[in-house]
Every structure is written in structure tokens, then in C-alpha cells.
Amino acid sequence: METQILPVASCHQLPFPDADLARVPINKQSTASISPYLLPDKDRIKMKVIDKIVGADPNRVVFSFEFFPPKTEDGVDNLFERMERMVAHNPSFCDITWGAGGSTADLTLEIANKMQNNVCVETMMHLTCTNMPVEKIDHALHTIKSNGLQNVLALRGDPPHGQDKFVQVEGGFACARDLVKHIRAKYGDYFGITVAGYPEAHPDMIQSDGLATEEGYQNDLAYLKSKVEAGADLIVTQLFYDTDIFLKFVNDCRQIGITCPIVPGIMPINNYKGFIRMTGFCKTKIPAEIMAALDPIKDNEEAVKAYGVHLGTEMCKKILAHGIKTLHLYTLNMEKSALAILMNLGLIEESKISRSLPWRRPTNVFRVKEDVRPIFWANRPKSYISRTIGWDQYPHGRWADSCNPSYGALTDYQFMRPRARDKKLIEEWAVPLKSVEDIYERFRMFCLGKLKSSPWSELDGLQPETKIINEHLEKINMKGFLTINSQPAVNGEKSDSPTVGWGGPGGYVYQKAYLEFFCSKEKLDALVDKCKDRTSLTYMAVNKEGSWKSNVGQTDVNAVTWGVFPAKEIIQPTIVDPLSFNVWKDEAFEIWSRGWASLYPEGDASRKLIEEVGTSYFLVSLVDNDYVNGDLFAAFADF
């Protein structure tokens, strides 16, 4: 009996034919009871800053941070550590400047790549015309496109170092508008393009009295409009300290038909001399009351900073009161003032760092569907990102549907770390070791939070949820089960719980208790014995040379973290599976030698001890599948 198959549209009316629906814009439909973080797929792939701003809840203020490429390698390391902390507060994007005259082009490209893919924040890269023939422009655009970035701030740029006036380079562009045109012509709609707006007109228009003529101001506005018409979709303003000037500027833009969002650029005053130098360079008007307030405290750096936070807060309050819900903070690579202003405004809470998933999803356009990961890299997300960068498809919803992903080889990259952390590691881990008990002691102290670093972790200290079980962890580390990863069981906690929550309010989250540790073969054998009676425990164990023990099938994929949200399929972001475990184990064992032993000189006795343990111990992954009534640590009671 044959059944005629027709496309849906031909066998009944269109799925949503009603006028009720037609009146509601698509992004307004999912309002009631839908989690604000776990947006539907159609929203999740909004990576352009303009879409994020337009698509945001109209009552929510979105903010962003600007950084510049530091001059030293240590500076770069420090910037990334700072950025990690700032990004935890969920800015809608961060941008990185191109550097005067393109002098730091390669560095900017590398930083932008890391911001997008390792720090996992939506990244907007500045691009200027200064010293940039079109090939260099295209090289930069091609690079960020293939790195998964989708946002550019197009600028003419300052004159090259040592010159007074901007000069069009041969084969380059004369102005930002032409750069915008080029990007649109060559890359279509791929990029979100932002341009700069000058509330006091472009510095070139500013007369010796510190003001632009009305004609100069109007010409500059008209030019801004032409940049938008050329294809820009967002305006971020130059810094200003007179809020009224900014508000008038927005109004003037609207008058001449500029309709795109205009984001105020706020630079908190951090330092008196810097402030004077910057405003002088940008020809920014400083209201008299600001000078009057700064003058008596100009030599007291702390007082200047405090005033800067106060002033920034008041400026932002006034702007927000006028219905503008976006703020861009020029951080000058410093975090405190920017965060203090946002905290004063109630836009961030120190204690409540919200997570859309248990791990931070890279914003790379190629990875937008990624929402499942093996637990093994929980403490080494950068290594995971690096080793999966060649994947064409990231698993979406279900790990088992991605067949046999091949991981990148173990390269030096996985062991590269910011130098600042290396110092801590040497101090905390490169201590004299006389026996395996001294090795146990390092792991014990780390899991109690008494050490800040671990060779097996790229993170600073412990994940908050580890603290829930750290006394249990201490005990088993003392018994020679050297833990490197763990999570407590969670049986339906509210999804906005500060310790284990993710995905926003309205849902429930779950975890199976998990432990990952190194132990000797004898201890493993005893543990395997105990698993026979405890049927809710599943384990996988492997040593450096690949000897394998497990009670799960080769293709079994165990979801160990999942969440249930309104009007959603079950989200299961963390899994345990044999295939990735076997990839991870190479890295985990390599860390014994390259991450720890190598901190000691060749021939050192401690080094030898570490290498012995790393060669003989098993890496064990243990799941208690009974997250309701189980007790994972009970299996260790008799050791």
C-alpha cells in the first residue's frame, strides 16, 4: 500500500498562516517562560554585534570592552588573564584595536583569534587604512574570517607614527567609507561592520579653539551617514566627557536619517596625566566641573581612579536614562574601573557569573552548534579547542551522532601557557619530592585550593563546584587516588544555582558524580573489584602504554551533565566516552613528563620519581550513574 508523500506545504496550509503570528516579529515569539541564556538556535547563530544588540531584550543593557595590543609578551599574557575575568561578566562583545599605523598588525590578528576562540568572547577587530594596501586589508579580513570572526570596526586610522596628517597609501583607501565599501563588495554580508562616530566631529575638524565649526560638524555627520550607507551597520562613538554633547549628537544623527544603533564610548579616567594626554590627542572637550574636581586630587592616583569610576557611573546613568541601552567601555587594558562602573550600575554582580553551558562555548562562527564536549578537557579548554580546531562539524545536542571525530595531534601548543602561570607552577609544584606520598600531597593541596596551579589545569584554582566535594577529594588523594577532574552529583537543582547552575533561570540541571584520577595498578584492581557489587558505577582505565580496563562498551556515550529547560530538548553538554578518553589519556600522561617533571633539572631525583609514577599509574575515569541515590566516594571507604 503506497502512501503519497508530498512536501508539507502542499498537503495543508503553511504551518503558520495566521495573522496573529504575522504581526509578531520572529525574535519576539519566544518570550514567555523561555530561558534568557539558552536561546533558540536561530538566535544563537547571531554573531554579528549588530544582531546581538538589536536582538537583545529591550530592557536589558548590553555592554562591551575595548582592548589594545600590549607591547610586551608579558603584557599579552596579562591581558588574556584579565580578559578571562572580564569576559566572565558576559559582555556582548570585546574589540581589539589595530595599533597605530598597523604596526602591530600580526599581533592584533593573533590576539583577535585567541579572543574569539580561546577566551570565547564575540570579538570585533579594528582595521584601519593607514599603511594598508588592499592586499594587506584582505589578508587581515581573510585571516579573521577563516578564524571564525564576523565583526570589524572600519576606521581611516591615525597618521603613521611621526607624521601629522593621514596619507592614503598606494593601493590603499583614503577613508573609512571606502574601506566599508570594499568589505561589503568583497565579503557581502559576512561581516558586521562598525564605524566610528565623533560626537564633537572628527579631530581633523576641530579648530584651534577646541571646537568644530557648525559646518565642519554637519559635514562630519553627513560623512558618517555616508559610511552607514556604504554598508556599516553600527556606530561606536569616540570617547567624550560631556554627556550632553553625546546626546545631542545622537539626536542630530537621527535628524539626518542615521537609524542604526549608536553606542557611546566611555573611557573611565584612571590617571590624571593619561587623561590629559588622551583628551588632548583626541581633542575632546573637558567640562569645567571635571577639571575642577580633578585639580585638587591630580597627584593622588587612587583618588583620581575613584573619581573616574564615579564620573563614568554618572555619565552612564544619564545615558541609560535617555533610553540608550548599550555601553562601550574603553578599558585601556585595565579591568577595575570598567567593572566598578558596571557594578555601580547593577549590570554585573561579583558573585553571580552566569553560564549558558557548564563550559564557555567558543564564539567562532564554525563552532556555533557546539554544545557537547567530553569532560576530560574540563580544566584544559584551550587544549580542547586547539585539538578540535580542524573539525568540520561540532556535535549539536548529541555526541554519538558525530562519528569518530579525529583530534589534532599532541603538539607543543597544548603545553604553552602564559608565563605568569608558569612561575606559579614552578613555585607550587617543582618542590623536592622524596616519596610517592609527596606526590599525593601536591594533588591533595590543589584540590583543597591551597595551590593555585596544577600541571593538568589551564584554569586559576578550582571550579566552584569542586569545593562542594573537596573534603572527599582530600581523603582519596591521601590514599593515592590522584584526582585531576571531578564533579559532584546534582539531582535537579534549579538552573540558576550559583554553584552548579547554567543555562539561565527556569530549568533544572543534573550531573552524575564523576571522578578522574591516576592510581597504581594495585589500587585500580581493588577498585574494579568493588565496582562488581556497585552496579551503578561505570569505569574506564588505561595506562600510558595503552593497557585498558573497562565495564562499558566501546561506543557507549555517557551524558554526565544535562539540563531540562522550558520548550527545549534536553541539553547534555558534557559526556564521558571511551574514544575521547583514549585521545585525552595521551595528553594526560604527557603532562607528567612535559608539564611537571620538566620543571626540574635533568637527572633530579624528584623528576625521576614523577616520571616513574607517570609511566606506571593508570588514568581512571569513574562515573556513578545513580545521581539520585548513589555515593561515589563510598567505593573508596575501605582503602
Next chain:
Amino acid sequence: METQILPVASCHQLPFPDADLARVPINKQSTASISPYLLPDKDRIKMKVIDKIVGADPNRVVFSFEFFPPKTEDGVDNLFERMERMVAHNPSFCDITWGAGGSTADLTLEIANKMQNNVCVETMMHLTCTNMPVEKIDHALHTIKSNGLQNVLALRGDPPHGQDKFVQVEGGFACARDLVKHIRAKYGDYFGITVAGYPEAHPDMIQSDGLATEEGYQNDLAYLKSKVEAGADLIVTQLFYDTDIFLKFVNDCRQIGITCPIVPGIMPINNYKGFIRMTGFCKTKIPAEIMAALDPIKDNEEAVKAYGVHLGTEMCKKILAHGIKTLHLYTLNMEKSALAILMNLGLIEESKISRSLPWRRPTNVFRVKEDVRPIFWANRPKSYISRTIGWDQYPHGRWADSCNPSYGALTDYQFMRPRARDKKLIEEWAVPLKSVEDIYERFRMFCLGKLKSSPWSELDGLQPETKIINEHLEKINMKGFLTINSQPAVNGEKSDSPTVGWGGPGGYVYQKAYLEFFCSKEKLDALVDKCKDRTSLTYMAVNKEGSWKSNVGQTDVNAVTWGVFPAKEIIQPTIVDPLSFNVWKDEAFEIWSRGWASLYPEGDASRKLIEEVGTSYFLVSLVDNDYVNGDLFAAFADF
């Protein structure tokens, strides 16, 4: 920074290089704490009966049922109803005979198709050489292959009606071995091929004394071996009543090198005359004690049946005691004796019908990956199967990954139902209706279990879990919310719970409370109002002409049933989503006119009333996303 990407195998050792593992066959690895029903994917696609038997837990007895094509249409209807009940006890397969001389070929093909795809049991079709030129053989094989069947029982077949001896038809095969050879040559490994084994030798070998000569018996054994060598992978025996003869036969087979499983065919004695006729036809030896036991009760049909159950039980016990763990029951299309024997053996429990998913997964080879379905067809699985039969890919684990499946058109097929049920429907639903309250009354009575049929259901009566909430359902039906589908909230019940459990022991199952009903526009508006305060409720509503109201997005997919099992990803077999809801609504509204109103004569007042309601009411799908603390029925309290 480029990371070199290599396939897994080239960047480290093979994933499972250890000898520990090599010693364990793959299907033995997943033993500890793995649910026996939710087998890993690699096992799930074992559709050949031989693989199911070899892959089964060696301590578990597997059983199967044989049926034959009934002679009348009513008989076919009745057979399917019976089969539904018997298949609920999880036989490893069912087979359907080809009918003497291929007289019922088309009917057999159609029944086999429905067994596999609608009843959802692994189906083995008999195929004989009688009157079958190779084109007919290939037509039959091609048909079942394209219907997703993978099992054939290859027989020579009986002589055609009215003839004494088997005659090879022109262009056909002379014996089962040649048929086996042909199937293997033409279809490779696609089919699992079973052949018949004759514990007392083939009837053709039986002499007038009722026995085969030793030479005849040995020749028959050698021929059986040649059938296996030609490509058969399983033997099912002819019926027998002397268990020792069967056990000797198995032993003799092993002696001459037949190694495949040999499944005993057991035919419970149902009726004295039938028993004598059948054993005479098959030339089966009847042990004297059986004749002695039957003789005094031969006119008491009940006593004969009871003896048949007793005898069958004892025979099976003896066979099982000899380590043979498979039983094939010749049911003669009757259910009671076969089920009674299995119950006596402790192989089935009346109260405990186990489910691998909340709905029965079709065994069709093309649908093996199917494990997600929209809830809307919960009571009309045959309609769902029919409307999705053209799909290339069934969703596996996640509905949202299958983009816009197109459903088959609404054809008459959806309204075809066994006649037996039509009678009940006319009796229970085609009653005089004076007002909408009389309509409410039908729905109320159905949800209380006082009616056995409903135009919106293909099932007999209610699902067991509906009983948990039927008092709530009664109340809202009386208020004019005419429920056609519902499920209670379930917050982590054990997965072997008799009412809501599925997937076997060791896991936990969950459900979001769900209601689907028809109601007037006024009642819908009032309900929508109540949803504004109850943020955990999400709804979709649509009327016959497509007017749409909802508080979910067009692409939101809501998992309303899910389960958590050891070493598994989350299984989420039932979902609610706008796209399938809009396909289903056409069917749901069509049932008002074609399924209910049409039971009355044209122009009847009751018919008119039904059609008015069906045209004006909305179909509403309502989910309470808070399965932990929610109370779906509270929203109806003030009506």
C-alpha cells in the same frame, strides 16, 4: 597557528590495544550496569533473528510465535489485534507462513509488512518453492526487502492443493537448499535465512510404520547440513511431541557438524481433532502417554486445552533444562495456550509488559535509528508510521536535527481501521447528541475508561498512565476541554515502574505534564490569559482553518519524555513541536468529520452538531515545563 590534524589512529595507538579487551567478545563488554532493553546502537541494528539469538544474554530464554494468513478479512483483523497483545510480551520474532502452494502470497506479503511496520515486531516470512517460478520468488523477496524485513524461512513447501507429491515448477526450485542458494547469491548477506529441521526426518522419508529408516534419517540430516552450507544461519524444527526425539536430533546435528542454533518448534494441543489431523499430516510420532492422557478428555475442549498447556510447559522445561534457550511456538493464530505456557515457564508476566521506549519502535530496517517522535500521534501510531514511511532518515536522539520532515498526505489510510473496532466505535460514539454537553460526555466517559474506543485513538482503551490522572481529566472534560492526549508529570521514577517506566531497569524516567484537547475560542482565550502568570506553561493552539496562538517559537522543540540510563546519552523519545503539531492538526480535525460525524447518516442533527464543533473549536497542546513543582490542572481550576 596551525595544528596538524591526523586521524586518531595515526596520532596514538589504537583506541583499545590491550589484550584484556581482545579476550572479551565485543557483545560481552557492556555487561555491568547496562540496561538490558536499551542496548547500544551496535546491538540495536541486529535485526536478523540469528543475530538476536546469538547476541542475547546466554541466561535469557528467547521465544517466538508463528502465525498463518487467515482466510477472511475479519480473521485478519482479529489476528492483528491478537498479535498486538502477544507482541507486548517481547517475542524475539514472529513468523508468518506462506500458505499452501503460495495461494495466499499477496496476503502473506501484506501481513508480513504490517507485522514488521505496524505491529512493530521482527518478522520472518516463510517462502516456499511450490508454484513459485524465480520471478515470483524475487518479487516476494524484493517486496519484503523494500518494506524493511530482513528474515526469511526458506522451505520447499508442500505439494500444491489436490496433489500428493511436490513437483518442481518450471523456472522454479526443486528444494529448499536451491532456494537458500538463490537468496544468498542474489541478496548477499541482506537476509537472515532460516530453514526447517525435521527431528523425525522429513515426512517424505517416513515409512508406513510411521518411522523413517536410519538411512532416510541420516540422508535427511545430511540434506539439512547442505541447506546450512548453502547459506542458512538458523534451524527451526517441525513440531514434535516426543522431546527425546528432538534432543537426539540436536545431538545428531552436532555430530555431523551442524553448528547453528536449532530452535524447537512447539505446538500446544488446542483441540483433539485438530491435533490428530495435524500430527497425521506431518507424520509426527505421538507418544503413547499423550494419547492415553487425551483419550478420556477428548470431547472436553477446555480439558484438552488445559492438558495442552501442561504438556507444552513440561516439554519446554525439559528442553530448557538441556541448555537450549530458544522456543518457537506454533500458535495456530491463537494466543491463550502459547502465553499460558510462557507464563508457566516464568518467561512473561501478565502485569509487567516491558517497553524499550514509551512507544513501540518499528522493527523496519530503515527505521532502526528512530527513537524520537512527536507526542501527537501517541494514540495513532499506525497513522504516524504510515505518514512517515517516505522518510529517508529517522531522528536519532534529537528531533531538532531532522530538518523539516515532510509528512505523508492525509489519505484514507489514516482512517482505515479493523472492522471489529468500527463496531465498537459506532456503538459507543454514534449515539444521539442534543447539545455540546453530550459531546463533552463522550470524551469524559472515554477518559474514565467507560468507553473502549475513541475516534482519535487506534488503541484499545486508555494507556495505563492515563489512569493516574483520569479524575482530573474527567473534570476538565466536563468543563468543555475535550482531551484526546495527556500524560502526567513524572519526576525521576525508576525506569522499571510498571505504569510510566520504559527502557529497562537501572535508569530514571521523566515526563512533563501534557494535555491535548479541543475547546472553544472563548475557553482558549481565558486559558491563554492564565498562562501569562504561570510561566512554566507553554501552549500551541490552532483551529481547523489554521488560526494560530502560541507562546513558543516556531522552531522550539520540547522534550516531554526523557530517560537517564547508565553509560548512555539522555534518551528523549517524545517531543512537542510546532511543525509536527501543524501537520497533526489536519488529521485531528479530519477525525471530527470522517472519524465521528460520518458514523451518522447524512443530515442527522447529531452529525451536524459534531461538524459544527469540529469546525469552530481549537486544538490545543499544553505543556507544564515544571515537572518538579508544577500543577498543570490548576490552570483549569476557575473554569
